[in-house]
Structure formats: C-alpha cells, structure tokens
Amino acid sequence: MEKKVFGYPEFSAEGEQILCTYENEYRDMLMDIRVYRMKKGEERHFSKEKEELAVLLLSGKIKFVYEGTEKEGSRKDVFTEGPYAVHLSKGKEVLIKALEDSEILVQCTENEKDFPTEFYEPKDAPWIYSGAKGKFGNVANRQVNTIFDHEIAPLSNMVLGEVLNDRGNWSGYLPHRHDQPECYYFKFDRPEGFGASFVGDEVFKSVDGSFSAIPGGCLHPQAVAPGFLMYTCWMIRHLPGKPWNQTDRCEDERYTWLHDAKF
Numbered sequence: 001m002e003k004k005v006f007g008y009p010e011f012s013a014e015g016e017q018i019l020c021t022y023e024n025e026y027r028d029m030l031m032d033i034r035v036y037r038m039k040k041g042e043e044r045h046f047s048k049e050k051e052e053l054a055v056l057l058l059s060g061k062i063k064f065v066y067e068g069t070e071k072e073g074s075r076k077d078v079f080t081e082g083p084y085a086v087h088l089s090k091g092k093e094v095l096i097k098a099l100e101d102s103e104i105l106v107q108c109t110e111n112e113k114d115f116p117t118e119f120y121e122p123k124d125a126p127w128i129y130s131g132a133k134g135k136f137g138n139v140a141n142r143q144v145n146t147i148f149d150h151e152i153a154p155l156s157n158m159v160l161g162e163v164l165n166d167r168g169n170w171s172g173y174l175p176h177r178h179d180q181p182e183c184y185y186f187k188f189d190r191p192e193g194f195g196a197s198f199v200g201d202e203v204f205k206s207v208d209g210s211f212s213a214i215p216g217g218c219l220h221p222q223a224v225a226p227g228f229l230m231y232t233c234w235m236i237r238h239l240p241g242k243p244w245n246q247t248d249r250c251e252d253e254r255y256t257w258l259h260d261a262k263f
Contacts, residue, residue: 001025005213006197006204011037019211020183026213029181030237032108038098047093052111054160055094056085060102065095071119078231079189082122083162085147089115105185107160107235115155120147127164132173137263140173141166150243159236159244168226175219175252180244184212185233193228219252
C-alpha cells in the first residue's frame with residue numbers, strides 16, 4: 001500500500017473518521033488515531049490490550065467513566081474553550097457517555113509499560129502564546145497547550161497537545177524538523193476556512209477535518225488564510241530510546257537569520 005502524508009477522511013455512517021492506523025497509508029505515524037461523532041445518549045467503550053490510549057473532547061459534553069471514577073467535560077468548541085482528556089495505559093477501559101451531541105478524538109499507540117490513569121482539564125493545559133509572538137513580521141502568532149508530553153507523562157509513548165493559530169498567521173515557524181513522526185488534525189472556525197500544510201517539499205490545502213502525517217525528519221510549517229482561526233491537534237510518537245522533548249526543535253538553518261531580522 002502506497003504511503004501518504006496528507007489525508008481528507010470522511011466520517012462513516014457510524015460516526016467514525018479514521019486518520020492513521022498501523023496498516024493504512026499513514027502507518028509511518030506508528031499510531032492509531034480516530035475521531036468520533038456521538039449523538040446525545042450514545043456510549044462508546046475504549047480499551048486496548050497492548051496499547052495506551054487517550055480520549056480528547058473536541059466539542060460537546062461527555063462523561064468519562066473509568067476505574068470507578070466519573071468525570072464530566074464540556075467544551076463549546078476548540079476555538080473558545082480548553083481541553084478535557086483522559087489517558088490510560090494498556091488493558092484499562094474508559095466508557096464515554098455523550099450528554100449532548102459531541103465529538104471526540106482517540107489516540108493510541110503500542111506501549112508495554114503500565115502507568116496511572118490521568119484526567120486532564122483546561123487548567124492543566126492552559127493556552128499560551130508561543131515564543132514567535134511579535135517576531136517574523138508578527139505573522140507567526142499561535143497559542144499552544146500541551147496536554148501531556150515526556151516531561152508530564154514519562155512512561156507514555158505519545159505526546160498530545162493543541163495549537164490555535166491567529167487569523168492569517170503561520171505555525172511551526174521557523175520551519176523545523178524532528179526525528180519523531182507527528183500527526184496534525186485540523187479544524188477551522190468556519191466551514192470555508194483553509195490553510196496550507198507543508199510536509200517536506202510538498203504542500204497541501206488544509207481544510208476542516210483534514211490531517212497531516214509528518215514522517216520523522218521532515219520540515220513541517222503550517223499557515224492559515226486571513227479571516228480564519230485554525231485549530232491543530234498535534235500528536236507525536238516517541239521513538240525507542242529517543243523520546244520527543246520540547247527542546248527537540250531543529251530549525252532549518254537556511255531561515256535562522258530571521259531570528260535577528262528587524263521588519
């Protein structure tokens with residue numbers, strides 16, 4: 001099966017949108033990532049025998065039920081409110097109950113290690129403007145939150161976070177790369193919203209519900225058109241003996257002069 005680096009998946013009749021799996025065209029991500037639309041009153045069980053998993057609320061109101069615990073999360077949308085998520089190691093189960101029409105993202109990867117289940121709320125992953133604010137002509141402004149990474153969850157093989165681009169701004173700028181594969185899932189605040197997604201030397205039109213599957217070592221800046229907010233769920237898979245860290249940002253040396261440019 002031919003490998004690909006960008007996709008426009010559709011939702012099935014059962015409300016499932018498949019991004020990457022271990023066998024499909026995006027298998028280089030080393031993750032299984034899916035999005036589910038749930039009707040009010042609907043329930044879904046998630047449990048993986050050999051995989052850790054995270055369930056992220058994108059919109060709506062749901063109840064997380066796990067290990068005798070019940071937690072509620074409510075999110076109008078990804079553009080105005082912060083994340084609720086649960087993160088479990090292999091063999092553990094979570095039940096998601098939709099208290100109203102909702103949308104969730106489920107990220108999984110293989111992991112033999114056991115770790116305590118964690119529940120994250122907006123206060124645990126606040127939106128923070130990245131270091132590019134005010135630089136590069138002031139058009140590379142984005143807010144970022146990190147739900148969990150190697151520092152927060154050292155026994156995990158995954159990273160989960162979110163980006164919210166200012167209208168007409170760039171993200172992941174300067175162009176940078178890292179050894180670990182990364183998946184971006186895009187949403188826009190208007191249905192006609194769009195942006196540009198770079199994967200190495202290839203460029204794709206990002207639209208609502210599209211995703212980028214970035215192999216390790218590829219440069220991957222992003223941009224959003226003026227007039228639109230672009231949300232990106234960013235998911236990284238650690239490599240054996242080489243976990244991704246916040247400092248693992250290798251910028252393309254052709255553009256580093258921009259750090260000192262005045263314009």
